[in-house]
Amino acid sequence: xxxxxxxxxxxxxxxxxxxxxxxxxxxxxxxxxxxxxxxxxxxxxxxxxxxxxxxxxxxxxxxxxxxxxxxxxxxxxxxxxxxxxxxxxxxxxxxxxxxxxxxxxxxxxxxxxxxxxxxxxxxxxxxxxxxxxxxxxxxxxxxxxxxxxxxxxxxxxxxxxxxxxxxxx
Numbered sequence: 001x002x003x004x005x006x007x008x009x010x011x012x013x014x015x016x017x018x019x020x021x022x023x024x025x026x027x028x029x030x031x032x033x034x035x036x037x038x039x040x041x042x043x044x045x046x047x048x049x050x051x052x053x054x055x056x057x058x059x060x061x062x063x064x065x066x067x068x069x070x071x072x073x074x075x076x077x078x079x080x081x082x083x084x085x086x087x088x089x090x091x092x093x094x095x096x097x098x099x100x101x102x103x104x105x106x107x108x109x110x111x112x113x114x115x116x117x118x119x120x121x122x123x124x125x126x127x128x129x130x131x132x133x134x135x136x137x138x139x140x141x142x143x144x145x146x147x148x149x150x151x152x153x154x155x156x157x158x159x160x161x162x163x164x165x166x167x168x169x
Contacts, residue, residue, distance in 0.1 A: 001030045001041060002118060009044045016045040025066045029054065031118070031148035053147035099137035100160035103130070111141070112157040115150040123153065 001008035008028055015021040028041045028049040041049045047066055050059060060071055100108065107126065114122035123145040130138045144153050 001028050001032075008046075009040075012045045025063075027059070027062055027066065031150055034151060052149065096137045096140045097156055097159045099134045100141075100156060102134065103137075103160065105161055108157045108161050112154050115145075115153040115157070118148070118150050120145045120148060120150075 003011070006014075008030075012026050012028070015024055015026065026046045028044075028046040029052055030037060030041065030049060031052045038049060048062060050062065064070055107129070111123060111126050114126060124142065127138045127141050127145070141153060141156070144150075144156075
């Protein structure tokens with residue numbers, strides 16, 4: 001939904017306003033995990049939405065459903081096994097939060113500010129400055145930044161600061 005020049009909301013409204021666009025199926029991609037964002041996206045005219053990161057197989061399944069088409073695959077795709085692998089490879093948010101609570105509040109604020117700006121490059125630069133003792137947290141934050149999960153980064157930074165006895169604005 002965030003794009004240069006024109007955001008996804010405006011693009012959707014323009015597409016749906018055109019006579020040929022009324023029947024165009026639009027699936028929004030968003031980094032937001034908030035339920036109110038989902039409602040806003042659907043109210044803007046999108047037919048469905050997916051959160052980043054997403055699996056290509058899930059997008060194709062959604063296209064099959066919305067377009068009434070069927071893909072023929074060379075071999076069966078096991079979506080469940082792929083999802084389980086992704087989840088098991090990540091650190092728990094508690095251990096990331098604990099490691100991040102050892103960071104200076106100013107560093108956490110900078111990461112949070114960069115996440116509020118949806119600036120993955122800035123977050124990745126800040127991660128590079130993290131001490132080696134926080135490598136696990138740095139790795140998890142890198143995954144979140146590369147997957148555009150800015151809301152998750154903001155929440156982790158808030159929790160880490162509150163563990164340290166302070167608060168982020």
